[in-house]
Amino acid sequence: EAGVTQSPTHLIKTRGQQATLRCSPISGHTSVYWYQQALGLGLQFLLWYDEGEERNRGNFPPRFSGRQFPNYSSELNVNALELEDSALYLCASSWSLAGLYEQYFGPGTRLTVT
């Protein structure tokens, strides 16, 4: 069974630009989650999508947004990039009824903002 995949592996952007990160969940999983792992800040919950809808978002500004497509893959967009957005962005997926099931993580996208 293929795991969660993310692309690109690395992304280098300049401050003020926009970044788009992509995630494909495990086959059969309908929920997709995004987390930010920044140095010194640990793992922070960003967004949760299920069945194409945004179900919850963490304490991040609106320039962090995303969507989930009909095939359950997902995209995270970060607008007006700031230096502190540099981090590893992890996508995870699970069966629906999110609380009952573990989340399976992808390898991450390393975003560097210069």
Added chain:
Amino acid sequence: AQSVAQPEDQVNVAEGNPLTVKCTYSVSGNPYLFWYVQYPNRGLQFLLKYITGDNLVKGSYGFEAEFNKSQTSFHLKKPSALVSDSALYFCAVRGSGNTGKLIFGQGTTLQVKP
């Protein structure tokens, strides 16, 4: 507020010795608890979870965890450590309600020496 604490930044053990990585939690309601492991430049790998039932939970790669409600702890254990177990370990708790959010501890680096 819900939270997870991993009191040790690093744990050092000799190969073949038992290991324990500590985790305490604070939640309202019943806790849903998880352990993940992260190898360098990789995403998180799910090890085990506690939802309900037996206080001793067995997981992947010979790891197990003991849930203790009175001490609000969920310590990760392994009877005999391997050098290949050296990695960063995260304890997590599900956020209250069906939020999709996992709240992570700050992580504990496990170093197993030959």
